[in-house]
Amino acid sequence: MKISNGVYFAREAAKSFSRNRLLSFATVSTVTICILILGMAVLLTMNAGLFMNRLESDVQMIAFLDKSLNQRQINAARDKIKEIEGIKSVEFISRDKSLEQLQETYGREYDLKTTLGSNPLPHTFKIEAHNPQEVAQIAQQVDKIAGVYKVNYGQGVVERLFQVTRWVRIISIAFIVVLAAGAVFLIATTTRLSVFARRKEIYLMKLIGATDWFIRWPFFIEGIFLGVAGSLLAVLLLGLGYQALLQNIGSMVMVTLISDPVLLGQIYLSLLATGAILGVLGTYISLNRFLDV
Amino acid sequence: MLVQFYNVSKIYPNGVKALDDISLKIERGEFIFLMGQSGAGKSSLIKMLFREELPTRGQIFVASRSIVRMKRGDVPKLRRNMGIVFQDFKLLESKTVAENIAFAMKVVGASGREIKKRVPEVIDMVGLNGKEQSFPTELSGGEQQRVGIARALANHPLMLIADEPTGNLDMETSQGIMELLYDINRKGTTVIMATHARELVKQAHKRIITLDRGKIATDSPHGESLL
Numbered sequence: 001m002k003i004s005n006g007v008y009f010a011r012e013a014a015k016s017f018s019r020n021r022l023l024s025f026a027t028v029s030t031v032t033i034c035i036l037i038l039g040m041a042v043l044l045t046m047n048a049g050l051f052m053n054r055l056e057s058d059v060q061m062i063a064f065l066d067k068s069l070n071q072r073q074i075n076a077a078r079d080k081i082k083e084i085e086g087i088k089s090v091e092f093i094s095r096d097k098s099l100e101q102l103q104e105t106y107g108r109e110y111d112l113k114t115t116l117g118s119n120p121l122p123h124t125f126k127i128e129a130h131n132p133q134e135v136a137q138i139a140q141q142v143d144k145i146a147g148v149y150k151v152n153y154g155q156g157v158v159e160r161l162f163q164v165t166r167w168v169r170i171i172s173i174a175f176i177v178v179l180a181a182g183a184v185f186l187i188a189t190t191t192r193l194s195v196f197a198r199r200k201e202i203y204l205m206k207l208i209g210a211t212d213w214f215i216r217w218p219f220f221i222e223g224i225f226l227g228v229a230g231s232l233l234a235v236l237l238l239g240l241g242y243q244a245l246l247q248n249i250g251s252m253v254m255v256t257l258i259s260d261p262v263l264l265g266q267i268y269l270s271l272l273a274t275g276a277i278l279g280v281l282g283t284y285i286s287l288n289r290f291l292d293v
Numbered sequence: 294m295l296v297q298f299y300n301v302s303k304i305y306p307n308g309v310k311a312l313d314d315i316s317l318k319i320e321r322g323e324f325i326f327l328m329g330q331s332g333a334g335k336s337s338l339i340k341m342l343f344r345e346e347l348p349t350r351g352q353i354f355v356a357s358r359s360i361v362r363m364k365r366g367d368v369p370k371l372r373r374n375m376g377i378v379f380q381d382f383k384l385l386e387s388k389t390v391a392e393n394i395a396f397a398m399k400v401v402g403a404s405g406r407e408i409k410k411r412v413p414e415v416i417d418m419v420g421l422n423g424k425e426q427s428f429p430t431e432l433s434g435g436e437q438q439r440v441g442i443a444r445a446l447a448n449h450p451l452m453l454i455a456d457e458p459t460g461n462l463d464m465e466t467s468q469g470i471m472e473l474l475y476d477i478n479r480k481g482t483t484v485i486m487a488t489h490a491r492e493l494v495k496q497a498h499k500r501i502i503t504l505d506r507g508k509i510a511t512d513s514p515h516g517e518s519l520l
Contacts, residue, residue: 008399204383207343209372209448210400 005214012218013225020194024226027190031230031275032237034183038176039238039271045172046267047257052165054256059161061127061139061153069147074123077147081125084141086134091126095119122149133162180278187282191223195286202290212291216283223283224276231275235268294357295321295452295483296342301351303337303507311337312348313507319485321451324478326494326516327487329504335487338504339456342485343372356451373401376445376482378455382437384429390416390440391425397444415443419473435466442473446482453477455486459493467493 017024063081065074074092081090093101098121103112113119127142129135136159139151195202205215246259258264296319303312312334319325327335340346341353344360353360355371363371384393391412398408416425419439429437438458445453455474459467471493478484488494494501494516501518503511511518 005402200383201385204385205400207345207372207377208397208400208444209369209375211366211369214400214402 005217009217009221013221016194016198016218016222017225020197023190023193027187027226028230028233030186030190031183031227031278032233034179034186034278035231035234035271035275036237038179038183038274039234039267041172041176041179042267042271043238043242043258045169045176048168048172050256050258052168055161055165059129059132059135059153061125061129061135061142061151063125063127063142063145063148064150064152065123065125066147066149067122069123073147077145078125080145081127081142084138086130086138088128088130093124093126095121095123098122098124180274183278184281184285187223187227187278188285189282190226191219191283192286194222195219195290199290206291215291216287219283219287220280223279225279227275227277227279227282228272231272231278234275235271238271239264239268295319295323295355296485297352297354298338299352299354301341301348301353303334303341303346304349310507315351315507315509317502317509317512319483321483322478322481324475324484324497324499325486326497326499326501327485327504328489328491328494328501329510330489332506333504334507335504336456339454339485339487342452342454343375343377344368369401373448374451376442376448376450376453378438378441378445378453378458380457380460382429382441382461384437384440384444386429389426389428390421390432390443393429393440394444394447397447401448403448411447415446418446418477419443433466434462435469438462438466438470439473442470442477446477450482452483452485455484457487457489459488459490464492471497 065077069077078090078092081087096119099112099119102121106112127138129138135153139153142148143151202215242264246257249257296317298315298317301312301315302310304310315334315338327338329335337346341348341360342355344363347361351361356374358367358371360371385396388396394412394415395408398411403411413425416422419442421436421439421443424432424436429440432440438461441458442453442455453474458474459470462470467490474484474486475497498516500514501511501516502509503518
């Protein structure tokens with residue numbers, strides 16, 4: 001692009017902006033609302049994702065061993081488990097340690113050892129999988145290993161959890177896609193009005209021999225400007241709102257929200273870029289029909 | 294040879310046959326009147342010259358390049374060789390006379406210096422000195438058409454295409470416009486003009502192509518068909 005042309009494009013864009021002040025205001029407001037909702041949806045989805053990941057990573061297997069096993073047999077069982085694909089870690093927990101842990105859960109008030117007489121608990125392996133989704137299938141394989149008499153992984157509950165998390169993700173993505181499409185449609189409609197008002201000029205430019213890009217640039221600059229202005233406003237509102245939320249809820253024990261400034265910065269920047277892209281996309285859609293001369 | 298039509302037909306999607314097997318040649322420097330009643334196919338033929346329409350069948354060459362096979366990206370180059378004059382002038386009302394002409398140069402990428410030099414030249418050529426800063430609405434119909442012609446000339450076209458340029462003007466004003474077009478033609482620009490006005494064409498002794506229901510009815514090199 002030649003510099004003199006760049007100046008011309010920017011001037012034309014500014015002229016059009018000030019000529020259609022009301023329309024420009026409407027477009028900026030539309031983008032602001034869309035990006036604001038989009039931003040809220042993204043933050044909600046990401047926080048939900050974080051929460052789901054935490055739930056999922058808590059999924060682990062406990063393999064109970066036959067009481068009759070000696071140390072050599074226990075080691076052999078451990079080696080066999082480690083051979084299974086997808087295993088992240090295998091931790092041996094002796095029956096004495098298990099009892100200690102149980103004792104801690106119940107408190108020191110009752111001495112379990114004296115109450116029970118002897119230790120009824122078996123030796124166990126605490127097993128973690130690389131991918132929590134594979135737990136059920138890995139558990140089946142562990143169950144078949146000699147010396148293991150039972151594997152526990154919260155059967156049923158885990159499957160339901162995965163089903164829920166999958167649907168939450170699908171619905172969130174669908175929601176975001178629908179919103180983005182709505183924003184593009186609204187911008188396209190607003191730009192179409194501005195293009196329509198200048199359709200004679202565009203037709204004339206085409207017949208004189210202007211290239212499509214020469215005609216597009218001023219509209220694109222205007223579209224990008226409207227998109228960025230709208231999304232900037234939205235990011236500002238979103239940032240202030242989220243910061244307030246972090247300060248009020250961040251201290252609660254059960255809920256942990258995304259608070260990494262780098263990640264949040266990336267989200268805000270992506271929203272700004274999305275505003276610009278929506279502006280360009282909307283302009284492109286409404287302009288092309290008028291360029292076909 | 295500047296323009297060649299080979300067996301060109303145009304049928305619109307609604308079934309109307311606008312042109313029916315037209316073949317013709319136009320040399321550089323010619324002045325051509327395109328005549329015929331409304332619906333005879335004049336506008337379709339004119340629009341094909343600058344590729345606003347494509348033929349349904351046949352081939353068209355302008356300056357040895359096929360318009361039919363031309364890529365979309367090459368169309369602006371084709372159009373920069375042509376100046377188009379419209380019946381309704383198509384001036385931008387928010388721009389002055391000088392700005393309307395400068396606009397035509399700007400959109401094809403002319404530099405500020407070229408524009409500053411060329412605009413007064415073409416304004417002088419069409420006899421509108423002193424009206425540079427007037428807006429189109431402050432001008433008479435004849436003056437507006439002179440701006441339209443000045444704009445068409447601004448980019449040094451090989452060919453001036455005028456679709457009913459006097460259609461909205463009275464006889465006296467029309468004659469003034471015709472004198473201007475003859476003058477432009479004498480300086481070497483090919484002129485193709487579609488018109489209804491038999492009175493104007495009669496005195497000209499120029500080549501006249503008459504269309505009738507999409508076919509060439511007559512093609513007389515010195516306008517004999519109207520005598």
